[in-house]
Amino acid sequence: MIEIRSVRKDYISKNTRVVGVDNVSLTIQTGEVYGIVGYSGAGKSSLIRCLNLLERPTKGNIIIDGIDLTSLSGKELRKQRQKTGMIFQHFSLVSSKTVFENVAFALKAAHKSKGVIKSRVLELLDIVGLSDKKDVYPAQLSGGQKQRVGIARALANNPTVLLCDEATSALDPTTTKAILQLLKKISRELGITIVLITHEMEVVKELCHRVAVMQDGRVIEEGSVYEIFSQPKQQLTKQFISSVLDFELPSHLIEESKGTIIQIQFEGPTAGESILSDALQKYSVKGNILHGKIEYIQDVPLGILIIELIGEAAEVQSALEYITNRTSSVEVLKHVTV
Amino acid sequence: MSLFDSVVNILPDLNKAFLETIYMVGISLAVALLIGLPLGVLLFTTTKNLIFENNVVNRSLGFAVNIVRSIPFIILLVALLPLTDLLTGSTIGPRAASVSLSVSAIPFFARIVESALREIDKGVIEAAIAVGATPWMIIKDVLLPEAKPGIIQGLTLTTISLIGYSAMAGTIGGGGIGDLAIRYGYYRYDNTVMITTIVVLICLVQIIQMVGDKASYLVNKR
Ligand SMILES: Nc1ncnc2c1ncn2[C@@H]1O[C@H](COP(=O)(O)OP(=O)(O)OP(=O)(O)O)[C@@H](O)[C@H]1O
Numbered sequence: 011m012i013e014i015r016s017v018r019k020d021y022i023s024k025n026t027r028v029v030g031v032d033n034v035s036l037t038i039q040t041g042e043v044y045g046i047v048g049y050s051g052a053g054k055s056s057l058i059r060c061l062n063l064l065e066r067p068t069k070g071n072i073i074i075d076g077i078d079l080t081s082l083s084g085k086e087l088r089k090q091r092q093k094t095g096m097i098f099q100h101f102s103l104v105s106s107k108t109v110f111e112n113v114a115f116a117l118k119a120a121h122k123s124k125g126v127i128k129s130r131v132l133e134l135l136d137i138v139g140l141s142d143k144k145d146v147y148p149a150q151l152s153g154g155q156k157q158r159v160g161i162a163r164a165l166a167n168n169p170t171v172l173l174c175d176e177a178t179s180a181l182d183p184t185t186t187k188a189i190l191q192l193l194k195k196i197s198r199e200l201g202i203t204i205v206l207i208t209h210e211m212e213v214v215k216e217l218c219h220r221v222a223v224m225q226d227g228r229v230i231e232e233g234s235v236y237e238i239f240s241q242p243k244q245q246l247t248k249q250f251i252s253s254v255l256d257f258e259l260p261s262h263l264i265e266e267s268k269g270t271i272i273q274i275q276f277e278g279p280t281a282g283e284s285i286l287s288d289a290l291q292k293y294s295v296k297g298n299i300l301h302g303k304i305e306y307i308q309d310v311p312l313g314i315l316i317i318e319l320i321g322e323a324a325e326v327q328s329a330l331e332y333i334t335n336r337t338s339s340v341e342v343l344k345h346v347t348v
Numbered sequence: 349m350s351l352f353d354s355v356v357n358i359l360p361d362l363n364k365a366f367l368e369t370i371y372m373v374g375i376s377l378a379v380a381l382l383i384g385l386p387l388g389v390l391l392f393t394t395t396k397n398l399i400f401e402n403n404v405v406n407r408s409l410g411f412a413v414n415i416v417r418s419i420p421f422i423i424l425l426v427a428l429l430p431l432t433d434l435l436t437g438s439t440i441g442p443r444a445a446s447v448s449l450s451v452s453a454i455p456f457f458a459r460i461v462e463s464a465l466r467e468i469d470k471g472v473i474e475a476a477i478a479v480g481a482t483p484w485m486i487i488k489d490v491l492l493p494e495a496k497p498g499i500i501q502g503l504t505l506t507t508i509s510l511i512g513y514s515a516m517a518g519t520i521g522g523g524g525i526g527d528l529a530i531r532y533g534y535y536r537y538d539n540t541v542m543i544t545t546i547v548v549l550i551c552l553v554q555i556i557q558m559v560g561d562k563a564s565y566l567v568n569k570r
């Protein structure tokens with residue numbers, strides 16, 4: 011378990027003070043995949059870098075499995091870091107070392123014997139699917155392969171925590187998918203707690219159990235991924251999830267339509283449709299489905315329907331109220347009052 | 349006397365002078381490597397946000413290095429005569445000349461090492477810290493290997509500068525090729541010797557540069 015207690019991180023240079031992290035408290039459960047999202051400069055990197063003390067918090071404590079990192083001596087801290095793997099946006103491999111040597115370095119840091127290092131490195135390269143590249147230098151690898159080396163290095167000493175700072179931001183969509191699958195496998199099979207920074211909600215949807223949204227150094231919203239997707243509270247959160255959930259109707263469709271257009275969000279695969287058909291039966295309103303989709307977030311469906319309601323204004327209003335009362339959210343995209 | 353004969357005539361002298369130059373440059377290069385390299389590493393690692401961050405040490409070392417670097421070599425040569433006498437028991441000859449050459453080579457090489465280290469991606473150093481490596485491991489397994497091409501180039505540069513400086517040392521009795529050129533070419537107006545020494549120096553520098561470039565290329569895995 012990772013406990014972040016009232017952590018603050020100030021960057022002081024010359025005569026200015028920049029707040030990186032502003033009084034953040036979070037608890038991340040063991041085995042969880044925890045996402046942190048936010049725009050550039052929100053303090054995501056600053057926060058995650060506090061988790062292995064690459065940045066020392068100005069205030070507050072970081073407690074991992076009962077150990078307060080801020081109280082550790084140099085040697086103890088190095089030991090703790092061996093139990094906390096980290097992967098980076100730009101991979102950060104040693105260019106003068108082969109793939110094998112890059113991974114071996116982490117084991118050497120933990121004072122493992124030559125024999126142990128050899129067998130463990132081969133085992134790790136097998137896990138990340140790079141056995142055939144062991145004697146190659148990083149310059150000869152693709153971005154995705156470099157990140158696999160980064161992951162092998164991070165996992166070398168059987169860490170309990172894996173920190174990922176925009177681990178897929180420098181990769182193309184296909185490679186990103188493959189790396190996310192690998193992280194998913196690691197989370198499931200090794201039970202490692204993963205803390206993952208991203209600015210893509212797709213990644214959160216794909217991988218995370220819980221997520222925190224950061225802005226100006228603060229966590230402004232936090233919860234299970236399903237909660238955040240289905241009931242976002244903050245404006246920024248809504249903006250973020252809209253990249254995944256929103257469907258942009260062609261504007262001419264909206265202009266030309268004669269009815270009221272609403273977007274319904276519902277939890278469960280069919281609930282929305284049955285409520286809709288009930289509403290259409292109950293009131294003398296016609297409904298056209300303009301768009302419909304179901305997102306599976308952590309295997310739980312979240313449905314979106316965009317429909318056009320045509321009928322007498324009063325009837326449409328009643329149908330709208332009926333639907334609103336029975337689904338998790340209804341947004342009116344176009345209102346017609348004739 | 350034909351040109352050929354006069355060249356053959358000075359061959360024994362040239363050979364001796366050449367070996368003396370190699371000796372002086374070799375010793376100073378070894379000292380530069382032995383002291384300048386750690387000094388360069390220290391200059392780099394004591395800067396802000398690095399493994400041995402220490403403003404006082406960084407400033408003092410930087411200041412000391414700059415002082416030596418700002419003294420023209422010929423003045424350093426004279427100023428260090430007492431130290432030279434103390435260390436080698438003499439103020440003339442290639443052994444004596446090695447002292448001032450070393451003193452000037454140390455800060456020169458240290459700065460080159462420092463700037464080669466600065467070229468390293470900070471993320472790589474951070475990754476090594478994140479993996480729990482000790483500072484010593486980071487220096488040995490990350491900093492030095494990553495900076496190796498730059499350090500080798502710096503070594504080439506230092507060697508070539510040292511050859512130039514060794515000629516200056518020659519003028520005040522240090523021996524070597526510079527000494528030869530001054531004695532024959534300057535005092536006796538012997539153009540053959542002058543030109544021969546120039547040709548020898550050009551070849552020497554070319555070879556060093558070529559070997560240095562090749563070595564730097566071979567160790568560069570980027
Ligand atoms: N080493 C540093 N020195 C000074 N200021 C810093 C430093 N690192 C970060 N900051 C500042 O702290 C704030 C948070 O930065 P941080 O890198 O944590 O943001 P981020 O959310 O990771 O952004 P991005 O998505 O661009 O990576 C920014 O205002 C940034 O300028």
Ligand SMILES: [Mg+2]
Nearest residue numbers: 054055056175
């Ligand atoms: Mg960042």
